[in-house]
Amino acid sequence: MSSAQIEIQLIASLVAIACAIPGTFLVLRKMAMISDAISHSILPGIVIGFFITQDLNSPLLILLAALTGIITVILVEYIQKTGLVKEDTAIGLVFPILFSIGVILIAKNANDIHLDVDAVLLGELAFAPFDRLLIAGVDVGPKSLWIIGSILLITIGLLLAFFKEVKVSTFDAGLAASLGFSPAVIHYGLMTVSSVTTVGAFDAVGAILVVALMIAPAATAYLLTTNLKRMLVYAICFGVFSAISGYWLAHFLDASIAGSITTMLGVIFLMVYLFAPSKGVIAVLYRERQQRTEVSLLTFLLHLRNHNEEEERHVNHLNEHINWQKVRSKTVLELALKNNMILIDNNIVSLTKKGKDFTSQAIDYIITNEDSKIEHMKDDFFLFRG
Amino acid sequence: MKNNIAVKVDDLTVAYNYKPVLWDIDLEIPEGVLMAIVGPNGAGKSTLIKSILGILKPIAGSVSIYGKSYEKQRALVAYVPQKGSVDWDFPTTALDVVMMGTYGSLGWIKRPGQKEKKMALEALEKVGMLSFKNRQISQLSGGQQQRIFLARALVQDASIYFMDEPFQGVDATTEIAIINILKELRKANKTVIVVHHDLQTVPEYFDWVTFLNVKKIATGPVKDIFNDDNLTKTYGINYKVSIQE
Numbered sequence: 001m002s003s004a005q006i007e008i009q010l011i012a013s014l015v016a017i018a019c020a021i022p023g024t025f026l027v028l029r030k031m032a033m034i035s036d037a038i039s040h041s042i043l044p045g046i047v048i049g050f051f052i053t054q055d056l057n058s059p060l061l062i063l064l065a066a067l068t069g070i071i072t073v074i075l076v077e078y079i080q081k082t083g084l085v086k087e088d089t090a091i092g093l094v095f096p097i098l099f100s101i102g103v104i105l106i107a108k109n110a111n112d113i114h115l116d117v118d119a120v121l122l123g124e125l126a127f128a129p130f131d132r133l134l135i136a137g138v139d140v141g142p143k144s145l146w147i148i149g150s151i152l153l154i155t156i157g158l159l160l161a162f163f164k165e166v167k168v169s170t171f172d173a174g175l176a177a178s179l180g181f182s183p184a185v186i187h188y189g190l191m192t193v194s195s196v197t198t199v200g201a202f203d204a205v206g207a208i209l210v211v212a213l214m215i216a217p218a219a220t221a222y223l224l225t226t227n228l229k230r231m232l233v234y235a236i237c238f239g240v241f242s243a244i245s246g247y248w249l250a251h252f253l254d255a256s257i258a259g260s261i262t263t264m265l266g267v268i269f270l271m272v273y274l275f276a277p278s279k280g281v282i283a284v285l286y287r288e289r290q291q292r293t294e295v296s297l298l299t300f301l302l303h304l305r306n307h308n309e310e311e312e313r314h315v316n317h318l319n320e321h322i323n324w325q326k327v328r329s330k331t332v333l334e335l336a337l338k339n340n341m342i343l344i345d346n347n348i349v350s351l352t353k354k355g356k357d358f359t360s361q362a363i364d365y366i367i368t369n370e371d372s373k374i375e376h377m378k379d380d381f382f383l384f385r386g
Numbered sequence: 387m388k389n390n391i392a393v394k395v396d397d398l399t400v401a402y403n404y405k406p407v408l409w410d411i412d413l414e415i416p417e418g419v420l421m422a423i424v425g426p427n428g429a430g431k432s433t434l435i436k437s438i439l440g441i442l443k444p445i446a447g448s449v450s451i452y453g454k455s456y457e458k459q460r461a462l463v464a465y466v467p468q469k470g471s472v473d474w475d476f477p478t479t480a481l482d483v484v485m486m487g488t489y490g491s492l493g494w495i496k497r498p499g500q501k502e503k504k505m506a507l508e509a510l511e512k513v514g515m516l517s518f519k520n521r522q523i524s525q526l527s528g529g530q531q532q533r534i535f536l537a538r539a540l541v542q543d544a545s546i547y548f549m550d551e552p553f554q555g556v557d558a559t560t561e562i563a564i565i566n567i568l569k570e571l572r573k574a575n576k577t578v579i580v581v582h583h584d585l586q587t588v589p590e591y592f593d594w595v596t597f598l599n600v601k602k603i604a605t606g607p608v609k610d611i612f613n614d615d616n617l618t619k620t621y622g623i624n625y626k627v628s629i630q631e
Contacts, residue, residue: 028473028477030473083403161495162494162495163497164498165489165495167486170476171472171473171476171478171483171486172471172486174436174441174465174467174471175465175467175486175538177439177441178439178440178441178460178463179460179489179490180457180460180490180493181489181494222477225477226522226524227477227478227479228476228478231477
């Protein structure tokens with residue numbers, strides 16, 4: 001690997017981490033679309049900042065552009081507060097206007113500005129290593145690396161300091177307000193971090209990938225855990241993994257790095273969406289099928305408990321008596337036999353002691369919803385897992 | 387006995403989009419009462435609580451908690467929002483939600499430690515939810531979620547408790563458990579203010595009541611003012627309740 005390759009992967013990874021942190025909270029606050037709005041509407045900020053500073057990597061430009069991001073959020077909230085349109089409509093109204101102002105500004109000054117709309121939308125990570133930061137004539141690495149590295153350090157610092165505040169105001173803004181943690185301050189703090197991160201990442205990966213890196217890793221992590229800290233860690237891991245694997249995908253396909261990273265993000269989300277252990281599509285389908293069989297089993301056991309007559313307990317009569325059409329009675333019989341809950345003697349089914357105990361415990365649970373007595377049954381039966 | 391005024395509201399007016407939802411409310415809540423706020427939908431019951439707690443900004447009037455502004459008396463007040471106001475799919479556990487009650491006394495930046503965890507566990511035990519401490523909150527029933535919210539308020543060890551419809555969507559067992567805890571709080575001379583919907587249970591559960599419908603209709607001891615006259619004034623239709631002796 002050449003040093004340029006390592007630098008590109010390092011920049012992509014840092015961008016991924018810097019995006020995953022605010023992204024996790026945006027997803028939990030159901031504000032994913034606001035990152036899309038910010039990523040587009042910072043364009044006029046960047047262009048105007050460039051007119052003033054003549055340097056795409058100037059901190060002043062980053063602050064000016066981030067300010068446009070905040071203005072977007074304020075405009076969206078203002079329009080929404082009139083009660084005339086909903087939030088998504090307000091977002092759809094605000095960012096295209098700001099973005100198009102940026103596009104017009106670029107077009108009008110095409111000769112003076114080293115910026116084109118393609119680069120804005122997709123970024124150009126491959127060129128990042130060419131723009132070096134020189135301190136006293138010494139090359140200390142690509143400028144993008146320093147910019148995103150500084151933004152990431154600030155983000156991590158803020159996260160460590162205000163984790164508790166951001167968590168409580170995300171979960172329960174009313175409580176946060178009553179405890180004295182102003183949800184407005186935290187909201188605009190998060191919006192500022194999102195805007196600054198977006199601007200910092202923009203040059204390297206472009207407007208579209210910034211959105212993907214904020215939302216996709218967090219959405220993927222959300223499917224895998226019920227713990228906020230773990231969700232943050234998973235989101236960071238997915239982001240970094242997509243950044244590096246996406247780089248190599250682009251390398252072998254000779255394609256856009258930004259496009260390949262976004263593709264990897266999509267692929268990982270799809271995989272997790274299908275195969276996640278408890279929230280994944282396959283796990284849910286399996287669980288529903290098992291629960292259906294278990295309910296049938298319980299119905300069957302209850303039937304046996306309530307009927308002593310032999311004709312009610314004859315194997316061949318099960319279908320008629322309990323009227324199963326959807327679930328094959330064979331499956332249920334086998335499940336009951338496997339668990340030693342029934343005995344079949346001369347085609348007459350009867351409950352074992354284990355079967356009797358199981359039935360009464362299960363019925364108790366369903367009636368009272370008290371689950372202290374059935375803890376041991378949770379491992380074997382989905383029905384009791386709440 | 388009930389001389390101290392815990393909460394005082396003067397000329398409070400609150401508006402959404404320039405439409406008043408609370409109009410010129412004057413209210414004095416004595417220390418140590420268990421008070422219901424009743425009124426029809428849209429009467430401004432939740433708004434009243436939220437304005438007292440500084441969550442909503444009134445356009446006129448003032449609120450004081452034991453004679454001082456709410457900002458100065460935060461530590462004396464605990465709040466239980468409506469259960470439906472939060473996303474129960476949020477990735478966290480019952481214990482963690484209860485710990486949030488300790489955040490106020492910690493202030494900014496400082497993190498909860500062992501002491502806060504112990505307080506949260508005790509509060510969980512009080513509401514009978516200790517065995518669910520590590521349960522993800524979406525895996526709890528509605529009644530259990532309400533108990534978690536109650537535990538979170540208990541952990542604040544406040545003097546005044548504001549609760550927004552704590553009995554909404556809970557089963558009879560939980561309702562009895564909650565009301566017993568509220569009565570214990572009153573016994574400890576705490577003030578408890580509850581937005582309540584079920585008029586039938588007002589005389590049984592509460593000793594103080596405020597009738598509200600944009601304006602304040604009446605406030606005082608249940609035995610004196612919980613009558614057909616005030617109910618009719620509040621709800622606008624003829625009410626006949628039989629108050630159990």
